[in-house]
Amino acid sequence: MKETFRIGSWSMLLLVLAFELLALAILLLRSSENKRANRLLAAALCVTAGMLTPFVIGYAGAYDVWPWLSFAPFAIPLALGPCLYGYVTALAEDRPIARRHWIVPALQFFQLAAVFPWPVATKTWFDGAVQEPYLNPLTSFGVLVSMAGYALASARRLRRYEGWLKGRRRDPSPARLLRAPVVALGLLVAARAGYDLWDELVAPVTYFDLFAYYIALGVLGLWIGLDGWRGAHRPRPVIEEAQERNWAAEGRVWIARLQAEDWWREEGLDLEGLARRLATNTTSLSRGLNAAEGGFTAILARLRAEAVAARIRGGDDRDLLVLALEAGFGSKASFNRAFKARFGVTPSEYRVANGTSAPLPGELRRPQP
Structure with missing residues (x-):
């Protein structure tokens, strides 16, 4: 039976979310204020759209029709935490985060990019012998730890910024922009942990079972993006003491x-x-x-x-x-x-x-x- 590529309702819904995320990213990059923060939020939205992409084309049957697409470096979930943490830090302190935060996401990207050009037969062997039994569980655990760690670090930044504003009797409303990524990371951690526990304790989680998780991921990304875009053109106070x-x-x-x-x-x-x-x-x-x-x-x-x-x-x-x-x-x-x-x-x-x-x-x- 010949495999076909067909955009169904699941693929279409995720595709619409991905395009909206990319459109918001472009709008943020055009903003004249808070440029450092807006670039990082735009990067987070692009990472989110990339995480949706394998499911957009996968539910449409692309991997069956074109098996050479396997290992295409669309999804780099380990980059989402650093992007959102960097966004929160830039809003609060107008400074970049340390370069070490980007090492693990870069390793994930280069691992996929290195395997992607291999012949299909070699990739099939690698998936069965290495990727599925070893790298996938390690990556899944790493994504959960990364999101949890960056959620906590972002929450600390938020509390410090709120305290700084309060100590100087300033308007507390600028801290609102920092809350969305903190809440979103927390919800994603809870959802991801729930899927992992279900997979370990109840029944294996299939590729199609993850549809609800990625819908939630896209919706949360839109929420953060829209919230950030509404505040993208407003100058905001930053914690001056944090800057050298x-x-x-x-x-x-x-x-x-x-x-x-x-x-x-x-x-x-x-x-x-x-x-x-x-x-x-x-x-x-x-x-x-x-x-x-x-x-x-x-x-x-x-x-x-x-x-x-x-x-x-x-x-x-x-x-x-x-x-x-x-x-x-x-x-x-x-x-x-x-x-x-x-x-x-x-x-x-x-x-x-x-x-x-x-x-x-x-x-x-x-x-x-």
Whole structure:
């Protein structure tokens, strides 16, 4: 009897799920915000679609019609846990996970890819002698352990992020995006463990018995993907302390930009306004400025005092208060304090002494941070 390839209802349902997952992955890759997180979520959706593919074509009879398709590296379930864990980490901390997390998924892919080109007869022998008795049970156990481990690790990331938001009295809603992958991994672990226990204790689980599991896998993937896509375009706070950043270097860059753009001249400039212009947040900006040079207020005062001093040296004989207001000072008292802190003399004394080209003894070169 000649075997035929026919897309039935089971194959069609899984095929629709797989296409929807891939469409969501493309939408996520086009997002302009949270790029690291969106790439990892897109990868997780592609992995999920790949896990559905052997069942899409298998239920349609593809492996009977074209036996050379066996061992095609469509399904890499060991990659799903790292992808979702990486997604949660990127959302919470905007950093990649360690490369070691990708070693086992890569080994699974290369094992399938290495066997796939073999002749059908050789693959049939390998499946009966090695794959079925040894590698399949090991892989099944590894997938269960991987999903369980990454579910727990993702849950810890979620709790830490929620605690960080709460400790800083921030809106807790950004943590919602992290919950979907944690819940999905937990449900998949429970479902997979249930099938494995049934297979061991009650009756062997067949290829067709797994249909419900893969429907659940596709639906959970769609849930995570849709939830992630809805939040893909929104900037979100991240745990800055988790990042190893050279705050002093970043602070110096921000100070240079502040000086180059002449923003320091604006009397109403505050930390929040400067953070918006520099495309960062106030926490990071404050930390960087403090590490580089004594903080936002001190930096503004120094730049403004130096501007007035430059005007005096240039021969501008207008009233000192006028020069101070033009430089961004809000009052004479704040101007006098800042000027004396920077140059060691009052503005009037500086003007009197400015008749000579030599600087006053108090006019010291500002140490480089």
